[in-house]
Amino acid sequence: xxxxxxxxxxxxxxxxxxxxxxxYAQDVKTVNVFVSKVGSNINDxxxxxxxxxxxxxxEKAKQIKFQDSKTNIIINILPGDYYxxxxxIIPSILSGISIKGTKASEVSIKGSKVLNPIWKKYDKNIFxxxxxxxxxxxxxxxxxxxxxxARYPNYNEDSRYWQGYASDAISKxxxxxxxxxxxxxxxxxxxxxxxxxxYVITGVNKDGTPILEGGQQNNRMSKPHKEYRMVENVxxxxxxxxxxxxxxxxxxxxxxxxxxxxxxxxxxxxxxxKDLIKVVGTLNNxxxxxxxxxxxxxxxxxxxxxxYEPLLRSDWTIYRGSALFFEGTENCKVENSVFTNLSxxxxxxxxxxxxxxxxxxxxxxxxxxxxxxxxxxxAARSPSFNYTEFVSISEMDTIAGPKNELYPRECLVExxxxxxxxxxxxxxxxxxxxxxxxxxxxxxxxxDVPRAGINISEGTxxxxxxxxxxxxxxxxxxxxxxxxxxxxxxxxxxxxxNVLDSLIIAKSNMYKWDAIKTxxxxxxxxxxxxxxxxxxxxxxxxxxxxxxxxxNKGLKLREGFNRLVENNIMVNNSFHPHxxxxxxxxxxxxxxxxxxxxxxxxxxxxxELDYNLFPTEVALLKSQIHNRDIHSIYGNPMFKDPANLDFxxxxxxxxxxxxxxNFPMGRFxxxxxxxxxxxxxxxxxxxxxxxxxxKESSSVVVWLKNKIKSVESKEEQSAYGLNLxxxxxxxxVFKESPAVKNNGLKIGxxxxxxxxxxxxxxxxxxxxxxxxxxGKIDLLIMRNQSEKEISINIK
Numbered sequence: 046x047x048x049x050x051x052x053x054x055x056x057x058x059x060x061x062x063x064x065x066x067x068x069y070a071q072d073v074k075t076v077n078v079f080v081s082k083v084g085s086n087i088n089d090x091x092x093x094x095x096x097x098x099x100x101x102x103x104e105k106a107k108q109i110k111f112q113d114s115k116t117n118i119i120i121n122i123l124p125g126d127y128y129x130x131x132x133x134i135i136p137s138i139l140s141g142i143s144i145k146g147t148k149a150s151e152v153s154i155k156g157s158k159v160l161n162p163i164w165k166k167y168d169k170n171i172f173x174x175x176x177x178x179x180x181x182x183x184x185x186x187x188x189x190x191x192x193x194x195a196r197y198p199n200y201n202e203d204s205r206y207w208q209g210y211a212s213d214a215i216s217k218x219x220x221x222x223x224x225x226x227x228x229x230x231x232x233x234x235x236x237x238x239x240x241x242x243x244y245v246i247t248g249v250n251k252d253g254t255p256i257l258e259g260g261q262q263n264n265r266m267s268k269p270h271k272e273y274r275m276v277e278n279v280x281x282x283x284x285x286x287x288x289x290x291x292x293x294x295x296x297x298x299x300x301x302x303x304x305x306x307x308x309x310x311x312x313x314x315x316x317x318x319k320d321l322i323k324v325v326g327t328l329n330n331x332x333x334x335x336x337x338x339x340x341x342x343x344x345x346x347x348x349x350x351x352x353y354e355p356l357l358r359s360d361w362t363i364y365r366g367s368a369l370f371f372e373g374t375e376n377c378k379v380e381n382s383v384f385t386n387l388s389x390x391x392x393x394x395x396x397x398x399x400x401x402x403x404x405x406x407x408x409x410x411x412x413x414x415x416x417x418x419x420x421x422x423x424a425a426r427s428p429s430f431n432y433t434e435f436v437s438i439s440e441m442d443t444i445a446g447p448k449n450e451l452y453p454r455e456c457l458v459e460x461x462x463x464x465x466x467x468x469x470x471x472x473x474x475x476x477x478x479x480x481x482x483x484x485x486x487x488x489x490x491x492x493d494v495p496r497a498g499i500n501i502s503e504g505t506x507x508x509x510x511x512x513x514x515x516x517x518x519x520x521x522x523x524x525x526x527x528x529x530x531x532x533x534x535x536x537x538x539x540x541x542x543n544v545l546d547s548l549i550i551a552k553s554n555m556y557k558w559d560a561i562k563t564x565x566x567x568x569x570x571x572x573x574x575x576x577x578x579x580x581x582x583x584x585x586x587x588x589x590x591x592x593x594x595x596x597n598k599g600l601k602l603r604e605g606f607n608r609l610v611e612n613n614i615m616v617n618n619s620f621h622p623h624x625x626x627x628x629x630x631x632x633x634x635x636x637x638x639x640x641x642x643x644x645x646x647x648x649x650x651x652x653e654l655d656y657n658l659f660p661t662e663v664a665l666l667k668s669q670i671h672n673r674d675i676h677s678i679y680g681n682p683m684f685k686d687p688a689n690l691d692f693x694x695x696x697x698x699x700x701x702x703x704x705x706x707n708f709p710m711g712r713f714x715x716x717x718x719x720x721x722x723x724x725x726x727x728x729x730x731x732x733x734x735x736x737x738x739x740k741e742s743s744s745v746v747v748w749l750k751n752k753i754k755s756v757e758s759k760e761e762q763s764a765y766g767l768n769l770x771x772x773x774x775x776x777x778v779f780k781e782s783p784a785v786k787n788n789g790l791k792i793g794x795x796x797x798x799x800x801x802x803x804x805x806x807x808x809x810x811x812x813x814x815x816x817x818x819x820g821k822i823d824l825l826i827m828r829n830q831s832e833k834e835i836s837i838n839i840k
Contacts (some may be wrong), residue, residue, distance in 0.1 A: 075117040076109055078102045085707075099127055099154070101136070110138050110403055120141045124151035129318055135335055136324040137373075144322075145291075146339040149383045149407075155185065156318035156368070156387075157344035162298065165310050165436035171283060171301050172308055178296050182315035183278075183347050184388055185289045185298075187306055189314075191386055191410075194230075195290040195299075195308055196277035206522050207232055207275040211562055214274035215246070217253035219448075226255055228293070229279045230691035233269030238524035239360050240472030240496060242269055243349040261353045263472055265432055267359045274660060282605075285624040298480045316346045320366055321391060326373035328397045328450055333375045342368050343381040347412055347469055348382065348389035355430040356419070356479040358534035367393035376400040382834060388412035388469055394481075396421045398453040405717050406461045412469030415491075420452030420480025425505050426558070427536055435539050440546065445558045447506055453481040460488050462720040467495040469524050472625055474500035474530075482562065483508040490714035490724040495522035497530040498571075501564065504535040507587055508562030515714030517572035517596070517727035527580030527598075528571040530586075533605050535559035538584040542624070544649075545604075549626055556606045570690075570713040572596035572727040577621065581605060592708035594692055596730050599638075602631060611635050614682075615693050616730050619664075625649055633657065635704045637682050637694075641667040641746075656703040663746060666811035670748065678703055687732050748808050748814075749839060750779035755806040756795065765795050766830030771805040772797050783838040790837060791828065798825035814839055832833070 077092065080102050084095035090105050102120045107287050109116055118139075124147055135142065139337070146152030156712070162174035185192045197219065201209040213219055215231050223229070244259035260266070276282070280299065282544045283290045289300040302308050321342055326332035345368050353362035363767035367390035371377055384391045384406065388475035390413045392490040394401050398418070408415045422428050427440035429435055442448070458476055467473035475491035478484050479502035491514065501509065516528040537555035539545040548555060564587065571578035571593065578595035581588060586605040599618030602608050604625070609632045619640040620633060631651035638657060641664040654673040659665040661679055668674040680699035684692045693707045694700045715724050745754045753773050756762060762770040773796040778785045785791075796804050799813040799822050813822065820840035826833050 059704045064149075069783065073115060073117060074113065075119065075508075077119050077121055078105055079121045079123060079128070080212045081123040082127075095123065098452070098689055099129070099133060099424075100131075103133060103139070106139055106142055112226065114138070114140075117141050117143075119145060121150050121156075122146045124148075126153045126155055126747075128155050128157075129321060131533060132318060132320040133322045135322065135332060137325040137330045140331075140333040140335065143336040143338070143611040145336070146341075146382075149339050149341045152553075153341040153343055154321055155314070155344045156321050156346065157184070157314040157316045157340075160298075160313040160315055162313055162587045164300075164751045170286075170298055173297055173299050174830040175290070176296050176298050179293075179297060180292060180298075182291065182317060183675060184316035184344060184386070185300070186314040186316075186344060186386065187300075187302070188311050192300070193288045194277045195204065195279055195283035195288045196275060197279065197282040198275065199285045200287070206234055206273040208421070210234075210273045210275050212274060213274045214276040215255050219276075220246075220249060220255050221253060223279050224281065225294075226279070229255075229306065230277050231259075231269075231279070232257070232275045232823060234273035234471065234523070235263055235265065236267035236270050237264050237265070238270065238273070239263065239267075239526075240523060241470065243470070244269075245350055259350055262349055262362055263360065263469060264358075264362045264430075288332065314344060316388065319346045319348050319351075320370055321345065321368045321791070323370045324372070324374050324377060325370070328373060331373045331375045331397065331399075331415040331701055334376065334602070335374065335377040337369065337378065338380040338382060341385070343384075343386045345389060345591040346386045350442075354422075356502045357422065357425060357505070357534045358429050358432055358538070360432075360478065361477075361479070361502055363417070363477075364389065364413075365393070365419065367391055367417065369393075370395065371401055374398050374401060376402075378404070378665055379406060381405045382407075383661060384408040384415075385410050386542070388811050390417055390467070391415045393417045393419060393457060393605050394453040395419050396451040396453075399455055401453065401456040401594065402459070403461060404459045407460060407720055408463045409465050410468060413464045413467065413469075414473040414477045415463045415466045415475045416458050417477040418456060418479065418481040418484050419477070420505070421449075422480065424452045424480055425451050429534070432534070433540055433635055435544075436536070441536060447480075447482070447560050452506075453484065455483045456481075456485070458484070460715050460717045460720070461490075462715045462717075462724050463489060463498075464493045464725070466493075467522070471495040474498065475516070476500070477502070478509060479503065480505050481509075482506040485510045486512070486514060488513045488625065488712070488714065488716050489828075490720075492516070492518040492725055492727075493521065494519050496520060496526055499526045501531040501585075504533045504556070504584075504586055506562060507560045507564045507837060509564045511564070511566045512568050513712050513714070514569045515724075515726065516569065519573050519620030520575040523575070525576060526573075527577040527601070529566065529578075530576075530580045530582065531564075532582050533584030533586050535584065536587075538604070546626070549606075552735075553628060556584070556586040563589050566590045566593060568592045568708060568712065570594045570596065570727065572730075573598045574671050578615075578618070581608065586692075594710070594713075598726055599643075604629075606630055608632070612708070613637070615639055616687075617734065619643055621645075622647060622651070625651060635706075637705060638664075638698050640664055656701055658705065660698045663744075663808050663811065665748065666808065667748070667813060669815040670811060676703065685730070688729060690726065690729055690756070703735050745776060746811075748807075748811070749782045749784050751775060751782050751784060751790065751794075752777040753807060753810070765793075765827055767795060767797075767827060772827065773804055773810045783840060784836065789835065790824075790826070793828070795827040796824055797832070799823070 078090040079095035081095035084097040088094035164172040167173040244257040248256040372395040426434040568701040601621035603623040619638040627649035659679040681694040683698040
C-alpha cells in the first residue's frame with residue numbers, strides 16, 4: 046500500500062473513532078457535524094470543535110459514509126457568512142445528508158469573495174483601486190447591495206425595458222467614443238419582444254460597427270430590437286453614482302460611490318462562482334434524500350454568455366446550471382431558505398429527478414429563472430428544436446410518452462415567494478417546466494417578472510398541477526405572453542397550418558403522443574397587463590382549467606386539443622379562442638366573462654361552449670350567432686367585494702343559474718406566515734359597473750368579421766339619408782365574410798330590416814341572426830341614400 050493511501054485510511058479510521066457526537070435510533074446512527082466561523086480546518090467537526098469551512102464537513106461526511114453508508118449525517122452551519130472558493134459537490138455516497146443553517150437570516154453561503162481595496166481618487170467623482178491580476182468578476186456588492194456595471198443609458202428603475210434603453214446604445218458614434226469596446230456587453234430585446242439577447246463586443250469592424258458574439262439565449266432568432274437596447278461594461282459610460290468598471294487588462298477597479306457610501310469603511314465583495322451546491326448522481330446511482338434548509342444563498346456570477354441549449358421548439362434556450370443544481374436525484378428537499386443577488390438561474394432539476402421538493406423559500410432579486418425543471422432532449426421522441434423544424438411523419442417515432450427516464454417527475458414547488466427575478470435575462474420564469482411529468486406548483490406568490498410567472502415549454506409529458514398560486518405583474522419587459530404561459534409544439538404540431546390540418550385529420554389523437562397526461566390549472570389568481578392572464582399558445586393540449594380568477598386580460602387558447610375550461614372568472618376581459626381546429630374537442634362552460642368572445646381565425650367552435658354568463662345581451666348574442674351558448678345568459682354577476690379582491694358571487698347572482706360555483710378567494714399565493722406577511726397582492730382592477738339595462742348599441746360589434754354599429758345620432762341619420770335615427774351601419778367589411786361575398790354588404794350600408802323585421806339597433810339585428818335556421822337573410826338596406834333589397838349568407 047502506498048504511503049498516501051495508508052495515510053488516507055488511517056485518517057478515515059481516526060475520524061470515525063473520534064466521533065463522539067453520535068445518536069442512535071432503531072440501529073440507524075445520526076452524526077452531527079458542525080461548521081462555525083470560529084472553527085478550524087484541523088478540528089474534528091464536533092460541536093465543541095467545529096470546522097471552519099463547509100468543504101471540511103463534506104469531506105468528513107464522505108469518510109463517515111465510507112465506513113457506514115446508512116449513517117444519517119447532519120451538517121449544522123452556525124451563524125456567519127461562508128465564502129466558497131468552489132462549488133460544494135454532493136455525490137451519491139452522501140445520500141441522506143442534511144445541510145442545515147441555524148436560520149436563513151443568520152447563515153449565508155456566498156459565491157463571492159471580499160475585497161480589501163485601497164482607494165485613490167481618479168477624478169472628482171470616481172475612485173480607483175488595484176485588484177489582483179487576472180481578476181474577472183461581473184458583480185460588485187457594497188455593504189451587501191449590488192452596484193451597477195457602467196452602462197448606457199443610465200439605470201432607471203421606472204423604465205420598462207432594461208431599466209433604461211436607447212436605440213443608439215451601440216451606434217457607430219457611441220462606439221467611436223470608447224477607447225476599448227472589447228468586453229462590453231450588448232443587451233437587446235427580441236424584435237418581437239419575445240425575451241432578450243445578450244452579446245459581447247469582441248472588436249470593431251472597418252465601418253465602425255461593433256463585432257458581436259452571442260445571441261444564443263433565445264430559440265426564436267431575430268435581429269436585436271431597434272429601440273430596446275442597453276450596453277454595459279464600458280469605462281466611458283461610468284458617469285453616475287453607483288456605477289463601477291473593472292479594467293481587466295490593467296487590474297484596476299473604478300467606482301463612483303453613492304452618497305450614502307463611506308468609501309474607506311464599507312464592505313466590498315465581488316462574485317467569483319456561477320454555482321454554489323451541485324447534487325449530482327446518475328439514473329442508476331442517484332443521490333437520495335438530501336436536505337438543504339435555513340440558509341441564505343447569495344452573490345453568483347452571470348451566466349448569459351455560457352453554452353445554451355434549446356428546449357425543443359419552445360421559444361427558450363437555457364443554460365443547464367444554477368446556484369443549486371440537482372441532477373440524478375431522488376427525494377431531495379430545499380426548504381426555508383433565501384436566494385438573492387444570484388445572477389443566473391436559482392434552482393434547477395436537470396434530467397432524472399424524482400420527488401424534489403422546493404418549499405417555503407424566498408427567491409428575489411435574481412438574474413434568471415427561479416425554479417426550473419428541465420429534462421433531457423434524448424427523452425423526447427423525434428424531437429424538433431426550432432419553431433420551423435418538423436420531423437416528417439414517415440420518419441417519426443409514433444410511440445406515446447418519453448423514450449427514456451432522463452426527465453424530472455413527481456416534484457413539488459410549494460409555498461415560495463418569488464419576485465424580481467429575470468433582472469439580467471428576460472426569457473425567464475418564476476417556475477419553468479420542460480420535458481417533465483407530474484410537477485405540482487402550489488401556493489406560490491410570483492410577481493415582478495419580465496416574462497411568464499409560470500411557463501410550460503411543451504406538452505411533454507403533462508400531468509402537472511398548477512394550483513392556488515398568485516401570479517401577477519408579469520410580462521413586464523416583453524410582449525405576447527401570459528402570467529401563465531405554455532406552448533404545445535409537440536410532434537403533431539407543424540408551423541404550416543395546412544400541413545398541420547392534414548396531419549390532425551389523418552391522426553386525430555396524435556397530440557396525445559406527447560401530452561400523455563392532463564395538466565390541471567385550478568384555484569389560481571392571475572393578472573397580466575401586457576398579454577393574457579392565461580396564455581395557452583401554439584398547440585397546447587390536454588388541459589383542465591377551472592376555478593381560476595383572472596383579473597385583467599382573460600384566457601387565450603390557440604390551436605391545440607382537448608382543453609376543458611369551466612367555472613372561471615374573467616374580470617374586465619373575456620375568452621380568446623385563436624386558430625382552432627375543426628375537431629379541437631375544446632369545452633368552455635359555466636364561466637363568468639366580462640365581454641364578448643375575442644375569436645380569431647377559427648375553423649371550428651370546439652365541442653361545447655355553453656352555460657356561460659355574459660355581461661350584456663349583445664355580448665351573448667354575438668356568441669349565439671355561431672349556434673353556441675344556447676343556454677348561456679347575461680347579467681350582472683354581483684361580485685361580493687371586488688374592492689378587496691373577493692370576486693365570489695352573491696346568493697342571488699345569475700351566475701348560479703348556469704351552474705357556476707363559488708371557489709375560495711383567500712387561499713391564493715404563499716401561505717407560510719413569515720412570507721405571506723411580506724408578499725404583495727395584485728392591484729385591484731377597476732370594475733365598470735354593469736347593469737341589466739345597459740345600452741350596448743354605442744359600441745362597435747364584430748359580426749362575421751365585419752364591423753357594425755347602431756345608428757345613434759341625428760348627424761348619422763342625416764349623413765346616411767335616413768328617415769329615422771335607427772338601423773345598423775356597416776363600418777368595415779371582410780372580403781371573405783359570407784355576408785360580403787356575392788354582392789352582399791358593402792361599407793356604408795345601413796340595415797333597416799332583416800327577415801321582414803324592423804332593425805333599430807345592433808341587438809335587433811343579432812337576434813335575427815340567432816333565430817335564422819337556413820343560413821340566408823333577406824335585408825332592406827339604405828345604400829347611397831336609396832333603399833335596396835338584398836339577400837346575404839350568414840354561414
